[in-house]
Amino acid sequence: MNAPAITMDVRRFGQTTAVVDIRGEVTAACEPVLMSAYEAAGGPATSRLVLNFGGLEYMNSGGIGMLVTLLVRANRQRQQLAAYGLSEHYREIFELTRLDEAITIYDNEESALHGVVK
């Protein structure tokens, strides 16, 4: 299996919120990278995890499956999962797979950080 073409950097906003900047290709192969980022972002005090898809270049169905797995882990820790930076194409994929019913999509970072309605 090829190494995943993706980077995920974590930025913290106070004690309770973290943003994961996703750049590259989201496929099933990047699960270790995403889970490492989740470990770094999802400490016990984190209640809100924001995924920034502004640098997303490619995503297949394996990538969507991996996001569902991440969602389960976040729910287990009672953490909210939010997303922003999705292009129209990827926003439609979230809607098609009905992932948008569990991961709230925002237009920009500011609204995602504060949970302001889309």
Added chain:
Amino acid sequence: MAETAGPDKVATAEQIGLSAREAAAPPRDAAQTAPPRDVGQAAPPRDSASWARKVDRLEVDHRSGVRGTNVAGRRLTGPVQGFGKMWQKTYRMDAGSRITPEQAIATWREHFPEFWPKGNRFAGALTGINPGDVALLDLSIGGGVKLSTGVFVLYADAESFTLMTPQGHMFAGWITFSAQREGDTTTVQAQVLMRANDPLYEVAMTLGGHRKEDKFWAATLTALGRRLGLPDPKVETRSTCVDSKRQWRHSRNVWHNSMVRSVLQTISAPLVGLSRLVRGMNSSTNG
């Protein structure tokens, strides 16, 4: 020194008996035709041709050989919308070194219904598996009853394709069929990410449904393996409970349960046929 069979040692199409279309399966991404675009317009993502267009409710055409009920007007359901525990089940087969992942997936996409175990029907588009297609299913559930439901082709590229289920299906989720090169060999797999759609299905899955599903996909992969020329295909099954919690807020999914509806449709079929006959006779008399 042992000779290794890398990609350059892959057998020709003639050697493994592939059709012209399967043999012509292009490498990943080359299969996707990029639409022409204006200068200055942002390039579409290279996965754009692989995903189905967004749909709110499924529309279906008539397909012969299946009942075709319980699909039209239904919404798609992912693992988020399901009721039961979430499972990830993986069925893997070593397809050997002679075939490429692209050839394996092309064969699977083109002949998908032919690999299903006897007694089950998959009525898809004549062109094979393509993003946005809806296929109608009649699944054998015993006692002469067929469970009528369907699937939606969510994603398809040269190395994988994914089917998503509608409301009323046994499970809410998707199945991804993929192939990849691992060292010298090609591995083919079906991976299910699912929750039972409602409490009735959850009970049914616990009381033998999971075992039946495991047998179903193992038999499917074995049939694919034989088509690919494997003398003795072996399928490895791995199940992981991703989330042991049940989502009680989705218990009302039972309203759409296709198993219950299929049983009722089977029982009422003679009456429905009779009433149609009477209506037809009346209208011809009146006309």
